[in-house]
Amino acid sequence: MLAFLFRRVSLIVPTFIGVTLLAFALIHLIPGDPVENISGERGMDPARRERLLREFGLDRPLPVQYVDYVANVLKGDLGTSLTTHEPVLDEFTTLFPATVELAFFAMLLATIVGLPAGIIAALKRNTVADYAVMGVSLTGYSMPIFWWALLLILFFSVQLGWTPVSGRIAVEYDVPALTGFMLIDTLRAGDASAFRSALSHLILPSIALGTIPLAVIARMTRSAMLEVLREDYMRTARAKGLPQWRVVLVHALRNALIPVITVIGLQVGLLLSGAILTETIFSWPGVGNWLVHGVQSRDYPVVQGGILLVATIVITVNLIVDLTYGVVNPRIRHA
């Protein structure tokens, strides 16, 4: 187990180097620069331009900038935003809870609906229920998020008036951000109507963001279940006279869960990238929204730092997933 952990963790080092290099290269590859972004249609005196580039540290050769950046990162300094002049890490930690809250609910929705849907489809293989689940999930999987999100807004918010259009909470509630998680903060403030408002603001973005993972989970559960249901020990279990629910949930599902957990783990990366689109459309004040704006304004430190932090989270979650296999299925426990 320890050897596995060590192997697994040592792999992280090259991954991090890759991530910093990639983030650095990509943002510098985008045309334009932060100084040009300041001036708009107005011309800029070449001397002033050079002065600003110097102030931003962008007049040095790229390799020097990169090495300098990595050195600062190792010291825990992700730099300051070129637009707001706030430390990147502070901005990230302010906004990240909003993204986590959204991603958590999207994942919750995807799992709560996806798992049973997959199980049902597998048990009722080649029936209408199966076709329905598979058809709907294929549609969900193929849906572009921004289009789906707009569709949800226009139908549920504008047409039916059931849910708010965008934002995290109605403007009449000014809840102090203690944890940054709106649901927790409203509960701590003891304001039930604010809590309901925050919850209602979560519905549409969670659906928009959760749809693709939901489809993936449903399809993965179905195929994993089908495989397991064919196993000899399933027949044995039934032959022993175990009740159907026990056969399905304990004998089949537990074994089928391994690939499903892998997929759920992988979805975290997908969720964070999906959050970029979802947050932009729903004016959700999270890191996705922030990164988009960082790219638009060529805020190099924000983009580099944001990508690095998000990558760290994805890597960590994947590591945890790898370690969970053993818990779920003793056969893969690492010696």
Place this chain on the structure above:
Amino acid sequence: MINTRSVHQNRKLLVAALLITGLAAAPAVLAKGGTLVYCSEGSPEGFQPQFFTTGTTFDAVSVPMFNRLVEFETGTTNIVPALAESWTVSADGKTYTFKLRKGVKFHSNANFKPTRDFNSDDVLFSWNRMADDNHPFHKVTAGQTFAYYDDMGMKNIVDSVQKVDDYTIRFNLKRPEAPFLADMAMDFASILSKEYFETMQKKGTPNAADVYPIGTGPFEFVSYQKDATIRYKAFDQYWGGRPKIDNLVYSITRDATARYAKLKTGECQVMAFPKPADLDEMKKDPQLNVLQKEGLNIGYIAFNVEKKPFDDKRVRQALNYATNKDAIMKAVYQGNGQVAKNPIPPILWSYNNSVKDYPYDPAKAKELLTQAGFPNGFEVELWYLPVTRPYNPDGKRMAEMIQADWEKVGVKTKLTTYEWAEYRKRSKGGEHTVVMFGWSGDNGDPDNFFVPLLGCEAVKGGGNSARWCNKAFEDLIIKAAQTPKQADRAKLYEQAQVIVKEEAPWITVAHSIRFDPVRKEVKGYKMDATAHHYFDKTEVQPSPQ
């Protein structure tokens, strides 16, 4: 130029929105008591009026919370008294003396309670902080620059500022500069509280004064949740009279379709920057009022006169004749603009209405091209705008129409574009031959169009994308800037416009109309000439249900 956020739209998004919004019948949600919610287009970069240059930041900072010595009357570019009650200009045009208003109160917050009213120390402080590199508060916020002060070239205009007494302040200029008064009405010239900065310095956090704003404006800062909401409350002691609404909330909504949806459901009462494609439907909505105003802007095509064949005036004129502007107006602006014949819009004083535009006349164009030695035309690259701008809703469509027009006189046009920042950078470097561009005025002074766009100095900085430097024109605009009386200046600018038309460094294409959609219950909201959003005179009246 206020750097309004570019509205680069995703086409699919637009189509989807068009398809669906047609079905909508919005449920009316009443606004809470005296609260007005404004769906703004983005987050402010910070809460300090001197550091930043975007209209988004000004809308959230200098407009609600600060005042200038003089200001623009909302809806016009007339300069009216604000923190200065009156002013005098010396005969040589080099000394401006402002008499300050008495009894003006500053806001307060948890860390600061003002002990005195606004006076000339605050003006001196606000200005010298930007102007003097050695001022103790010049560098309290690391990495910040006084961008607009620099952009406007203030270092070359103002020599010194002098406190005459507590309520009199004098600006000594290096040269006569008639647009100076209009400059003083701009956002970067907002007045800060000296006492506040000194208090924060004593507490050991001088830069906190740049983060938590204290001004004299109609609204006080309450809170900001990053990228989500900004809250203000009415300032009871506002010298201009307490605002009619109690609370002002900016609901930051970057997506134009979402802003429109929020306006429909009543989640906000006023929205910023509607998508041009949504306007027709908005106008039909009985719950909305779509206000409109002629924009203080110009969309144009610039010929790089440093490159052949555009060093020849006849070629530039020929392509002016060859372009069918009326058709562009219909197809691109869809009625939301007017054909431009001058570089400045007709709402600006000194607009020369007697200038005769080049009519659409391909035969005449052909004739001029033949004279210039191009009987069979030539090949040229036209750069078109990659984004929607306030002065041009669809650069690509415009370029395609021009391409078809020029084809008829034998000029083969290749259409090119770049990512927006790259586009600006390259064109400022003079890489283009023919480029599509535009401008939105900062301060309603004609100088703010002629100098940054067509002046000889602006060739260096790249704002003059025709790279056209004409002695006669330059002399006129310099003289106009140094002439104190507006009527005299207007005559000089009128002559300058004649030269621009004759020399044809540009095709002046259009002045666009701007729109602010508001809900019916919003009363007393007036559109501003420089595209800011003012709510100090606005009311929200719940509509009878």
